[in-house]
Structures are given as structure tokens and as C-alpha cells.
Amino acid sequence: MSTLFPALTNPGEQPALRFGDRSLTYAELGAAADALAARCAGTGRVAVWATPSLETAVAVIAVLRAGAAAVPLNPKSGEKELGHILADSTPTLILAAPGDELPSVLGHLERVDVDVRGVGAKGIGVGGPDVSPDDEDPALVVYTSGTTGPPKGAVIPRRAIAATLDALADAWQWTGDDVLVHGLPLFHVHGLVLGILGPLRRGGSVRHLGRFSTEGVARELNDGATMMFGVPTMYHRIAETLPDDPGLAKSLGRARLLVSGSAALPVHDHERITSATGRRVIERYGMTETLMNTSVRADGEPRAGTVGVPLPGVELRLVEEDGTPLPAYDGESVGEIQVRGPNLFTEYLNRPDATAAAFTADGWFRTGDMAVRDPDGYVRIVGRKATDLIKSGGYKIGAGEIENALLEHPGVREAAVTGEPDPDLGERVVAWIVPSDPQSPPELAELADHVAGRLAPHKRPRVVHHITALPRNDMGKILKRSLTTTHD
Incomplete structure (x- = not known):
């Protein structure tokens, strides 16, 4: 080779x-x-x-x-x-x-x-x-x-x-x-x-900050760096800092490419960064087992809230719960993402049972991620099958789109959405809110109306918990399994 x-x-x-x-x-x-x-x-x-x-x-x-x-x-x-x-x-x-x-x-x-x-x-x-x-x-x-x-x-x-x-x-x-x-x-x-391996394969260079800071990002972009990779928590900190730091906005405006991954970047942060810098953050979608599957292309249409289109060589399909591929992509129907291509891992070490369960009979990897796909191929992830798919009143609801809607409310600093059992609906939508002002948090009726006006009435939260912080891992991903009423 x-x-x-x-x-x-x-x-x-x-x-x-x-x-x-x-x-x-x-x-x-x-x-x-x-x-x-x-x-x-x-x-x-x-x-x-x-x-x-x-x-x-x-x-x-x-x-x-x-x-x-x-x-x-x-x-x-x-x-x-x-x-x-x-x-x-x-x-x-x-x-x-x-x-x-x-x-x-x-x-x-x-x-x-x-x-x-x-x-x-x-x-x-x-x-x-x-x-x-x-x-x-x-x-x-x-x-x-x-x-x-x-x-x-x-x-x-x-x-x-x-x-x-x-x-x-x-x-x-x-x-x-x-x-x-x-x-x-x-x-x-x-x-x-x-x-690390990406820049070295291209013959370019990488400057690692050791620890992320907006000052470090600005310094390196001012000194000739052309690209930045980050996770949503980093871009959220940037979005929060930009109004009081015109120098940071100018530095980010020099970047050729700003890339976010590992979790969805809220649309609100997309909009704040673009408004201040004139640059759009592009998102890509991957996971340990598949490396990268999709991305918004540098020469394509930037579309906040999507992870773009399949990368060259990657096949992607959405399937129903029984494994049947969705017959058409309409930007609304939710299905599980399955992929295949040269980007996939070989196996789970010493786990032939888990390896076999991860693939369909015809070689597609079951990602466990739920998404909708637009007719032109753009993919929008709505959450994980295990934690972010809420079945309520006969509807399949993705937590991600509700979280984006909640983050557009001025009283919401951070948001997570889960489902919990409901005797009438099957599951009800539950919102976990870190309020902008802890002394005056937005109440359930206000947030429910806010979401219903942006999405649909059946997607409104039925329960709201106000918490001081969302539990996250090292990559900034929200640990939804850790969200319990003990966080109130």
C-alpha cells in the first residue's frame, strides 16, 4: 500500500x-x-x-x-x-x-x-x-x-x-x-x-492549543492558521464571547474553514457566529466505528442544522424500525442512519457477537442515529435511537429539533430534551433547561408555546426541569442517561 x-x-x-x-x-x-x-x-x-x-x-x-x-x-x-x-x-x-x-x-x-x-x-x-x-x-x-x-x-x-x-x-x-x-x-x-493525522496526510501543519481558549484560537488565526476544528461547546463559548470581543470576530473572519463535530451545533450558535464574523461553521458527521460519513462541502450550500451530504465513497440510507429503507426523502420522515463504505471499522475486538449485531446481512452498519434527509441529499440528525427518539401520540419525534427550538428562546442558555413514560401519549417530551437568568427561569407554558409555534403542537414539552448545568463528557456531549430529577 x-x-x-x-x-x-x-x-x-x-x-x-x-x-x-x-x-x-x-x-x-x-x-x-x-x-x-x-x-x-x-x-x-x-x-x-x-x-x-x-x-x-x-x-x-x-x-x-x-x-x-x-x-x-x-x-x-x-x-x-x-x-x-x-x-x-x-x-x-x-x-x-x-x-x-x-x-x-x-x-x-x-x-x-x-x-x-x-x-x-x-x-x-x-x-x-x-x-x-x-x-x-x-x-x-x-x-x-x-x-x-x-x-x-x-x-x-x-x-x-x-x-x-x-x-x-x-x-x-x-x-x-x-x-x-x-x-x-x-x-x-x-x-x-x-x-493530527489529517494535516500530516495532506503535508500541511497543525497547531494544537493544549487547552482550548478563544484567545488561543484568535492568536493562531491571526498568525496564519487557515482552519479550526472544534466541538459545539467550543463554538458556544466563541458565540458567547463574540459580542464583547471584536478582535475575535476579525480573527475568525480570516479562517478558510470552521468545522464543528462530535455533536450537533445549535442553530442559534450558527447564526450568532455567522452574524459576527461573516463565516459559516460547517458540520460533519462521523463516529468511532465509521470515521466520517457526511459533511457540508466547502464548495456547497452552507445549511445550519445539517451535517451535509455523504462523503465520496460513502453510501447512506435511512431505514424504518423493521429495517425497510425509507422510500423517499422528504425532509420530514425520521429513520435510522445506516452506512457502508471504505471508511468503516473492521470489528469490535474480541466481540464477534457485537460485530455481527452491528451490521445488516447486506453489509450496512447500524449507526443508531436518527435523521431526516432532504430531497437534495442533505442529512439532518435528530438524535440517538436509544435516547433521542421520542414516540408520543403516534408521532416519532427527534429531540434535537426541539432542543434547537428551545435554544432560540432568550431565557434558555442550554437545553436537553428526553422522553418519559406517559399513560396517554406513550411518551411525553421533557425539557431540561439551564436558564439564562436563574432568578427568573422561563416556565412550562411559555416554552411549550414557543416550541409549538416553531415546530408543531405535538412536539411541545409537557414537563420542564430547571437545572444549573447539563452533564457532559470530555467531548461536550450531553449525557442524557445522567439526567434525572435529582438534577433539579
Whole structure:
């Protein structure tokens, strides 16, 4: 196969990675990665202590160049979860930055400190005499969040990484001239595959903020960065800051591309950012098992509230509860998203039962996400099948569109919508509201009328809970299973 990183074949002095005041050129990255790759060759799976650091990026590149599979570990994971991941993936080594303190559950693994200076580099390189990985060879084992049981290890082949990054290059007109800024964690697909491997496959560069801040974003965009990747909580902070920070608006206006993912960006935040900067945030849709499925294209119509159209090579369909494909796309009918294509994972490690259950007989992956699709192909996600599909009074209602409507109310700062059993309706719509003014929260009747006037009467909330904050994970996704009346 061709290398995942052509710019590392004959690397030059162009910038590759920058974390704070530490940086590597492509030549320096190649030397550091190949020195470490020589240590990782023939090891099978290698754990990486995935802090937001230069060492993490070098470690993952080294593992890939050695033809092994990287298992990124979330440094915030508890010992029970880490123990499960280690027992499941059985890595032979753990790569970490010098000085990183590792939990005791990792003590049985051989530790290799990552030297970003590349001392002793042997220049093995992918495609060299010792390493010639195949397209289907595992590149990453990324563990899912484990909301319905222990985390499952999604085995992501080299083929899927190449296919997704090349499809995004087509959709986003992404080239080696682009400079990406982001502040995402590096133990998941968004931060690691898109945010680190993506720029390096293109031959461009990435500047990682270490920790997200609006000041850091402005600084890098003012200094030549062309793209930003973020999650909705980051863009919400930007939207909140813009009215009092004209400098930030000017900086964002310089960006070629602003991309949001990992959860839906509320339409209200879309509108506030566009109004202040003249730039539209585009959304894309993916998940650990599929990498990226759809995106609004850089040369396409920006449409707030949608995740665009299927990427090149990706097939997408919506199906009824019995698996029957929707006969037509009308922008209203809700169905589960199923996808197939070269972007898909290979299997759940050691879980043939879960792997088989995840696919239909004809090879489509069941995402569990619910959506509607417009006649021109644009996809609008309305929520997860397990937590965001509400069946009320004979209607199938997506929580996402109600949340967007609630966020348009001036008295609502944050909103989540769930369903709960109702003896008459089957389920009733429940709104969880973080009010703009805790001393004067909007009441149920006001919010119900607000939603009914924008959507339809059957979509109005029947119950409202006022809370101080929504429970979220590291990526800013709302943990709806944690929403109970104890949050009132």
C-alpha cells in the first residue's frame, strides 16, 4: 500500500506539528517517529498515553510507521476502565511522555518514553525492507464510551483512515497549504485522526492549543492558521464571547474553514457566529466505528442544522424500525442512519457477537442515529435511537429539533430534551433547561408555546426541569442517561 503520510517519505523543513512553544518540522518528525518505530516494530498493539502533547502525536505516527496498531488511552479514565481496555487489547508496550505519571494499573506494561528529538533514528519508514503493512491491517483500536456496558474496542484499519482523510480533502478542499488549529483531546477520532493525522496526510501543519481558549484560537488565526476544528461547546463559548470581543470576530473572519463535530451545533450558535464574523461553521458527521460519513462541502450550500451530504465513497440510507429503507426523502420522515463504505471499522475486538449485531446481512452498519434527509441529499440528525427518539401520540419525534427550538428562546442558555413514560401519549417530551437568568427561569407554558409555534403542537414539552448545568463528557456531549430529577 502507499504510505499514510507521503510528506514523511522524503521529509523537508516545512512545519508539521506545534504544541505551545514546542514544534517539529517534517524532517524532525520523521527522525523521531522512525527511531520510536524501530522499537515498536513487530509488537502488535501498542498503548499510547494520549495527553494533548507533542509526544502523543509522535508516538501514534511511530506506531503506524512500524505497521503496528495504536491503542490511545484517555488519561482521565478510571483504573477500572483502563484495566478493562488493557485486558481486552493486550498491548505489549506503553508509550508516554517523559515525566508522565501513569496509574498503577499500567505498571505491568513495559514503558517507553517518547523522545521527540529522534536520537538514534534508523529511518525504517513505511514501505522499507522491514515494514510493509496492508490496507486492511489495524491502525488504531479506539474504545467506545461504554454507555451500555464495558467499552468496546473498534478496530480501525489503515484503509479507513486513508479513505476518510482523502474524502474530507475532497469535501473541504484541504491541501498542504492549510494550517489547522485545534484544542481537542487526542484519544478519539476527532482530535487524533482528523486533527493530527489529517494535516500530516495532506503535508500541511497543525497547531494544537493544549487547552482550548478563544484567545488561543484568535492568536493562531491571526498568525496564519487557515482552519479550526472544534466541538459545539467550543463554538458556544466563541458565540458567547463574540459580542464583547471584536478582535475575535476579525480573527475568525480570516479562517478558510470552521468545522464543528462530535455533536450537533445549535442553530442559534450558527447564526450568532455567522452574524459576527461573516463565516459559516460547517458540520460533519462521523463516529468511532465509521470515521466520517457526511459533511457540508466547502464548495456547497452552507445549511445550519445539517451535517451535509455523504462523503465520496460513502453510501447512506435511512431505514424504518423493521429495517425497510425509507422510500423517499422528504425532509420530514425520521429513520435510522445506516452506512457502508471504505471508511468503516473492521470489528469490535474480541466481540464477534457485537460485530455481527452491528451490521445488516447486506453489509450496512447500524449507526443508531436518527435523521431526516432532504430531497437534495442533505442529512439532518435528530438524535440517538436509544435516547433521542421520542414516540408520543403516534408521532416519532427527534429531540434535537426541539432542543434547537428551545435554544432560540432568550431565557434558555442550554437545553436537553428526553422522553418519559406517559399513560396517554406513550411518551411525553421533557425539557431540561439551564436558564439564562436563574432568578427568573422561563416556565412550562411559555416554552411549550414557543416550541409549538416553531415546530408543531405535538412536539411541545409537557414537563420542564430547571437545572444549573447539563452533564457532559470530555467531548461536550450531553449525557442524557445522567439526567434525572435529582438534577433539579
